[in-house]
Amino acid sequence: MLQFSFKHIINKVRGGIVSPLALNRMGILGMNARNINYIARYNDREKFPIVDDKLNTKRAAKRAGIPVPELIAAFETPASRKRVMEVIDPLWKFVIKPARGSGGKGILVIAGREGEKYKKISGSQIEALDILRHVNNIHSGLYSLGGKPDRVMVEALVDFDPIFQDYSFEGVPDIRVIVFRGYPVMAMLRCSTHSSDGKANLHQGAVGVGIDLATGKSCHAVQRGLRIQRHPDTQMSFGELKVPGWYDLVRLAASCYEMTGLGYLGCDIVLDRERGPLLLEANARPGLAIQVANGVGLRQRLRFIEGLDEEMHEKKVDERVAFSMREFAAEKTL
Incomplete structure (x- = not known):
């Protein structure tokens, strides 16, 4: 799988603009391509209220048997x-x-x-x-x-799994999974920091940790676009990070395809100490920073799923999860 670094992207910048051709060669999905080729094509706008309103999301999740806070x-x-x-x-x-x-x-x-x-x-x-x-x-x-x-x-405040206590500053870390046509294609853990004021927002200084879809282990970590090996506040090595109950978490994300009817979505999930993975919210317009967190572009993975025959798009949740874990395994973990 084609990988890139933030420094590589910066080297491509000319006059503050990154060439779309350069981004395409690196396999990076840009905002225009995301909006036109995936959100507009695969997301029925009539279904946006299911995810744009968290109360609607929670009610839909409960009907679908998906656990929520x-x-x-x-x-x-x-x-x-x-x-x-x-x-x-x-x-x-x-x-x-x-x-x-x-x-x-x-x-x-x-x-x-x-x-x-x-x-x-x-x-x-x-x-x-x-x-x-x-x-x-x-x-x-x-x-x-x-x-x-x-x-x-x-x-109720989520009692988050203690495995993350050294990977977050004050806030509760969450896992974002991108799901395309029911297939999980990429995942990251968002860890709050002092500079992000305890919020798991990458644009405010939180750490984005790419997670291997096959194992739940960390495979790449960045803060403000620069690769790091340890949490800036706790100094805990991301090389030791592995998300517990990974299969159940990825399965929950994949199940949101049936729940929402949206072909391209982001699922934000938290790990509760007792209840396990809980759906925090779903997003019909998920951001693109997950690519930087993983050091891998989304474009090739999305095109791969688009190229599957119709029979593959009729698979059940567990079959889709197993397929994604096999096809999108990280080349190496931290």
């Missing part, structure tokens, strides 16, 4: 927000998020209580008034796609 309450009208404090009063840990938020915006994670104060995952404290203000902002559409009025979700 526990939904404690949902407030769908401004009038109902008066009950927020009543609902969270007995809770020690919880998450408040907008149903139609994007890019991780508007997510408030409460990791504990101290008297009348609520402790954020960063250790800072807020008061009830701050929570109500946050809820009002969500309802007003401050974080939603298109700025439209939104619904508020209160979820």
